Amino acid sequence: MKKGLTALSLALITAGAISTTSVQAATTLVYCSEGSPEGFNASLYTSGTTFDASSKNMFNRLLEFKLGTTETEPGLAENYDVSSDGLEYTFHLRKGVKFHSTKDFKPTRDFNADDVIFSFDRQGNKNNPYHMVSGGSYEYYTAMGMDTLVKEIVKIDDYTVKFVLNQPEAPFVANMAMDFASIFSKEQADALMKAGTPEKLDSDPVGTGPFQKVQYRKDSLIRYTAFEDYWKGKAKIDRLVFSITPDASVRYAKLKAGECDVMPYPNPADLKQMAADPNINLLSQEGLNVGYLAFNTQKKPFDDVRVRQALSLATDKSAIIDTVFQGAGKEAKNPIPPTMWSYNNDVVDYPYDPVKAKKLLAEAGYPDGFTTNIWAMPVQRPYNPNARRMAEVMQEDWSKIGVKAEIVSYEWGEYLDRSKKGEHDTVLLGWTGDNGDPDNFLYVLLGCEGLGGSNRAQWCNEEFNNLLLGAKLTADKAERTKLYEESQVVFKREAPWITIAHSVVYEPIRKEVKGYKVDPLGGHFFYNVSK
Amino acid sequence: MFQFIFRRLSLVIPTFIGITLLTFTLIRLIPGDPIDVMAGERGVSPERHAELSAQLGFDKPLYIQYFRYVTGVLQGDLGNSLVTKESVMSEFLTLFPATIELATCAALFAILIGLPAGILAAVKRGTVIDHSVMTFSLTGYSMPIFWWALLLMLVFSVNLGWTPVSGRIDVTYWIEDVTGFMLIDTFLSDEEGAFTSAVSHLILPSIVLGTIPMAVIARMTRSSMLEVLNEDYIRTARAKGIAPWRVIVIHALRNALIPVITVIGLQVGILLSGAILTETVFAWPGVGKWLIESIGRRDYPVVQGGILIVACIIIFVNLLVDITYGIINPRIRHSR
Numbered sequence A: 001m002k003k004g005l006t007a008l009s010l011a012l013i014t015a016g017a018i019s020t021t022s023v024q025a026a027t028t029l030v031y032c033s034e035g036s037p038e039g040f041n042a043s044l045y046t047s048g049t050t051f052d053a054s055s056k057n058m059f060n061r062l063l064e065f066k067l068g069t070t071e072t073e074p075g076l077a078e079n080y081d082v083s084s085d086g087l088e089y090t091f092h093l094r095k096g097v098k099f100h101s102t103k104d105f106k107p108t109r110d111f112n113a114d115d116v117i118f119s120f121d122r123q124g125n126k127n128n129p130y131h132m133v134s135g136g137s138y139e140y141y142t143a144m145g146m147d148t149l150v151k152e153i154v155k156i157d158d159y160t161v162k163f164v165l166n167q168p169e170a171p172f173v174a175n176m177a178m179d180f181a182s183i184f185s186k187e188q189a190d191a192l193m194k195a196g197t198p199e200k201l202d203s204d205p206v207g208t209g210p211f212q213k214v215q216y217r218k219d220s221l222i223r224y225t226a227f228e229d230y231w232k233g234k235a236k237i238d239r240l241v242f243s244i245t246p247d248a249s250v251r252y253a254k255l256k257a258g259e260c261d262v263m264p265y266p267n268p269a270d271l272k273q274m275a276a277d278p279n280i281n282l283l284s285q286e287g288l289n290v291g292y293l294a295f296n297t298q299k300k301p302f303d304d305v306r307v308r309q310a311l312s313l314a315t316d317k318s319a320i321i322d323t324v325f326q327g328a329g330k331e332a333k334n335p336i337p338p339t340m341w342s343y344n345n346d347v348v349d350y351p352y353d354p355v356k357a358k359k360l361l362a363e364a365g366y367p368d369g370f371t372t373n374i375w376a377m378p379v380q381r382p383y384n385p386n387a388r389r390m391a392e393v394m395q396e397d398w399s400k401i402g403v404k405a406e407i408v409s410y411e412w413g414e415y416l417d418r419s420k421k422g423e424h425d426t427v428l429l430g431w432t433g434d435n436g437d438p439d440n441f442l443y444v445l446l447g448c449e450g451l452g453g454s455n456r457a458q459w460c461n462e463e464f465n466n467l468l469l470g471a472k473l474t475a476d477k478a479e480r481t482k483l484y485e486e487s488q489v490v491f492k493r494e495a496p497w498i499t500i501a502h503s504v505v506y507e508p509i510r511k512e513v514k515g516y517k518v519d520p521l522g523g524h525f526f527y528n529v530s531k
Numbered sequence B: 001m002f003q004f005i006f007r008r009l010s011l012v013i014p015t016f017i018g019i020t021l022l023t024f025t026l027i028r029l030i031p032g033d034p035i036d037v038m039a040g041e042r043g044v045s046p047e048r049h050a051e052l053s054a055q056l057g058f059d060k061p062l063y064i065q066y067f068r069y070v071t072g073v074l075q076g077d078l079g080n081s082l083v084t085k086e087s088v089m090s091e092f093l094t095l096f097p098a099t100i101e102l103a104t105c106a107a108l109f110a111i112l113i114g115l116p117a118g119i120l121a122a123v124k125r126g127t128v129i130d131h132s133v134m135t136f137s138l139t140g141y142s143m144p145i146f147w148w149a150l151l152l153m154l155v156f157s158v159n160l161g162w163t164p165v166s167g168r169i170d171v172t173y174w175i176e177d178v179t180g181f182m183l184i185d186t187f188l189s190d191e192e193g194a195f196t197s198a199v200s201h202l203i204l205p206s207i208v209l210g211t212i213p214m215a216v217i218a219r220m221t222r223s224s225m226l227e228v229l230n231e232d233y234i235r236t237a238r239a240k241g242i243a244p245w246r247v248i249v250i251h252a253l254r255n256a257l258i259p260v261i262t263v264i265g266l267q268v269g270i271l272l273s274g275a276i277l278t279e280t281v282f283a284w285p286g287v288g289k290w291l292i293e294s295i296g297r298r299d300y301p302v303v304q305g306g307i308l309i310v311a312c313i314i315i316f317v318n319l320l321v322d323i324t325y326g327i328i329n330p331r332i333r334h335s336r
Helices: A002-017 A048-053 A113-124 A139-143 A186-195 A248-256 A268-276 A305-314 A317-323 A354-363 A387-399 A412-421 A439-446 A462-473 A477-494 B002-010 B012-029 B034-042 B046-056 B062-074 B088-123 B128-141 B145-159 B182-188 B194-229 B232-239 B244-272 B276-281 B287-297 B300-328 B330-335
Strands: A028-031 A063-065 A072-074 A077-082 A088-093 A150-157 A160-165 A211-217 A221-226 A239-243 A280-286 A289-295 A329-331 A371-375 A404-408 A426-432 A497-510
Touching: A072 A077, A088 A113, A113 A150, A113 A160, A113 A186, A248 A268, A248 A497, A248 B145, A268 A280, A268 A497, A289 A305, A305 A354, A305 A387, A305 A477, A317 A329, A317 A387, A317 A497, A371 A387, A387 A404, A387 A426, A412 B034, A426 A439, A439 A462, A439 A477, A462 A477, B002 B012, B002 B300, B012 B062, B012 B300, B034 B046, B034 B287, B062 B300, B088 B128, B088 B182, B088 B194, B088 B244, B088 B276, B088 B287, B088 B300, B128 B194, B145 B194, B145 B276, B182 B194, B194 B244, B194 B276, B232 B244, B244 B300, B276 B287, B287 B300
Parallel strands: A028 A239, A371 A404, A371 A426
Antiparallel strands: A063 A072, A077 A088, A088 A160, A150 A160, A211 A221, A221 A239, A280 A497, A289 A426, A289 A497, A329 A497
């Protein structure tokens, strides 16, 4: 109580000193985000919500994804060279790039090689004084294999940095454009360390990006202003506000009432009405994701390829697209989405053919079918908006060829853990791409290294795996494309998964918003937007 | 009186121990490991998993973890969130003003409407007024909050445009955080219209959150008043020719209030512990939503710490209620 009184009197004393700015003239764009960010240092987290609030709009990377594609373009590095053995990547940095400033920190120098080295060294080097700050867990850095891949990072001069790798790894380039590779200011880090508050680097960092953070109120809003000295030129809007609104129907109500300009993740049921609204532009793009059912290929009867093919034939995907995705999805035939390079359009999918399925099943020694289970995820994901419903449709389909499937579900953490260990017969799951590289789907989800982990089919096929390993070693994109295309043929023949759908991402925006583009990698960028 | 308060306070200690033990064990009984939940589809290798659990102290036996937790609490340290790495106390303090603000307005709404409606229904027993008050309160009591909120929002915010849809203030006002209470902060700021904006943002959430307590209070007041109005002394008072309103307000209401205050106290406790649905629908940054999200993420320190603070608040409110009884009815004070 006493504390409360002090706070109140303090408030009264400081009342005169409150600085508020008039905002009528400034253009403000309101983005109704779906949740609070976990923090403002993207290298510590893995959720898109955090990336939108931090890395996407406040930071830059050496390379960036060209907006609207999965290809990379120069960012803070103007260009890079690769040595002939594929082990050394030399980045030539951009000059004259400025960092933001905060209340406590004003940068005295431009961005340079020290910032690059600091940003990566913090994550990879256990002896870096910042490594253990905020928990010392850099999930994406580790997940993308950077800890074992990067041998050393060398500063050649103030504007040249060389990454030396342990083995040639072509997907490395795409990693450099990922959120965890955002560049921090070493100068700010040093100043905060000196002040004894290093953790502030993760809650109140400066970046080089188009917007700088002004205020964050947990679960309420985040305010940014356009950075005047942004190296690409100041953004077209003056202010950006993330109005945190967790419920999708409420986001839609706010959009209708003009309280938001852009909203992510609409309810599929609202799409029709949104498309008909003259004040709303409904943007859409195929997402960089895949929803699948993985057979546990190490368990009977799924060790037999004929059984896997039979169930693939017995599943009516178009019914799933209609009932589960309500049209907001596309049938998938490959494990990678069509927006990704090396997608093999010549692969022929298993058609819906229960008669042929029954025949194949009989050949495999199961003329009367068998009993099994389908694991259905307890959570909603873009690649699978309603796993329970999806499992029911499949259960019905499979029963027509005599396969009796029981639907099983666990709490999410438990579900992930048990399916990793291979306790399932068949499991519904999916994946959203991280860096636009096919390796990030194929090798992560189906490579032999993922057994007992992200390879839920517990499937290790030598032919397939060798193709993927070959594609990691060469930096030649045409060669890599060929290898990935081939691997998709092997995949379809062996049928370790039923590839179900790629979701379509919808983003409704107000009519007056111009220049907004849907990012296939799932981010939300506001630099090019005007109102 | 002090002895009475002291006696009530001594009961708090076992309650406190019980709460720490319960939250600590219950959150751990829910299947799902915080590290797996954090990693999602991507997963972590067993080595990394072991490293992380050692770092977070989850590798130690449960009794040691519990001991560490309680020692921390006794020193005023509730630990840090596993997700945001912020201290639980500071997260709570940034969110709690929003909860108090909403709870207070909802409680005011509930009491200002519920109490008079209940009295009116009792006095006009059996008439159309009584029946309509009871029908309304029954409807209010059984209203699904989520639906009610969306309905009001669609009608008043989207179609009529009278109130804002959600949030605490219009995003064009940039208000500095001084107390965390939006009404006070906007009142202190020199931005024109900010205070009105903050008030208008409070209307719908307060109505939605206050609907059930209002119904409960109205029903309780009615039945309690009816009981008192049948007492002999009321008849005597009336026979003495005292003005009817004096009989109702001064003679009857004071005695009828005891059970009503119990109910109000319970309701306020519930309101202060955070209104999960209302906070979610109106994007209100309060503690209820924070706790629910933390349970989903298996953020053990937040769940333990948050529930502990909320429990303390409820205990405190109940204590206040007990003291209020004492003030209103001296018999209670002396008999204990």
